[in-house]
Amino acid sequence: MGKKMSMLLAVTALLIGVIGCGNNGNGAGNEGSASGGNNASGDSASYKIAISQYVEHPSLDATRQGFMDALIDAGLVEGQNLTVDYSNAQADSTNNMSIAQKIAGEKYDLVLAIATPPAQAIVGQVKESPILFAAVTDPLDAKLVDNLDHPGGNVSGASDTNPEAITKLMDFIAGNFPDVKNVGVVLNQGEPNAVVMTGIAEEALAKHGIKVVKASVTNTSEVKQAAESLVGRVDALYITLDNTVVEAVNTVIKVANDNDLPFFSADRDTVEAGAFATVGFKYYDHGYQVGQMAVDVLKNGKKVGDMKITVPDKLDFILNLKAAAEQGIEVTDAMKDQVQDKENNLIE
Structure with a gap:
């Protein structure tokens, strides 16, 4: 009877371990990434990101497209292993803040802010998830970071102005x-x-x-x-x-x-x-560059605060x-x- 009980306990422990590993690939792993980009590894991992864009116009739309294509090229495909919550403020400051507050109330592996107003709102509200910004003219003047070479914290990105x-x-x-x-x-x-x-x-x-x-x-x-x-x-x-x-x-x-x-x-x-x-x-290239930064955070576990703010060089x-x-x-x-x-x- 003692041997049977020991075998039962061993099998139970094994099952618990397998279930725990499965959760780390999709659920708990995502939470780890949201607090520091640690969901690195395997092909089975899935991710949830949020995008806040200030308004629809060609430059910002091209930025978003470039960003998404960089993720696709790295094997992160919406509807497969990637969930994307996209919001557009339609150039309305009230909408812009509401979007930031909504994003702050959920867990994301990464948040992208496109243009200065959403970047300011997101940085002010979101404290846990890694944040990247794009199409921002002056990250220092906008008070998004205080150091372009080593931003620190949970924020980095790319300026669209040289x-x-x-x-x-x-x-x-x-x-x-x-x-x-x-x-x-x-x-x-x-x-x-x-x-x-x-x-x-x-x-x-x-x-x-x-x-x-x-x-x-x-x-x-x-x-x-x-x-x-x-x-x-x-x-x-x-x-x-x-x-x-x-x-x-x-x-x-x-x-x-x-x-x-x-x-x-x-x-x-x-x-x-x-x-x-x-x-x-090309704003598409600008967005693609930020998308590559996102891949480093999501798949390679890089800390967003260690990533240098980039500017267009071509x-x-x-x-x-x-x-x-x-x-x-x-x-x-x-x-x-x-x-x-x-x-x-x-x-x-």
Whole structure:
């Protein structure tokens, strides 16, 4: 009788061990990752992530697509071993905070914030899950981290702005448009990224004796009127990575085209839509880069706070020749010569 009891206890212990290992692959393992990215290992692991995006527009959508494709390329496929909770604030600050609070109330292996407002809300609310951000202009000014090389804590990500890109574009304006004495900027003063980038542009233009004239907006519906208010007061238009303005960029393009105002932007997608020029990169690549960081956290157990904040390093001039014709711009060989990858970055 004693032997039978011993065998029964041994079998029971074995079953408990097997069940426990099975839970670690999907359930308990996820909780470990949420508190430090420790769910590393096997092909059987599954993950749950949340994505908070501020608004729908081409740059941010491309960022999200690049991020998701990086996960797919690493074997993390939604509906198979990956659950994705995606939320979009539609440029509404109340929605933005509600989304952050909802995410904070659940357990996730990783949270991605796309654009500065959701990144600020997520960092303020989410204290357990690893956080990555993308499409953020200045992580220091936004108070997301206090060190770009070693952020610490549970936050890291990628800035979508290299100050050198703004300076190069302003130098391009000064060097190729001698009649431009005033550049109009439509911006939402409530978006820190827009304020920071406008400041960099203003400083760069001032070195060439060119002034910046600002037209402020508080929401997307005001963008058209703000752009129109600059007509007759400026010789060119420029917009930053301002979510409020970019969402209504077609109205700015129309004002530029109707009034023969050269229109410059801070991102490639806006140039593809109808602005004339930028110094930029592909937001898809930006998102893919952050997706690779996510893979390191989810599958390789890397601590997010040890990951350096990255910035775009593949910068090139991007010119839209069709937009140039619409805005009365004569594109010279000197302008074209500044484009390194003419096949992809001279848009016709």
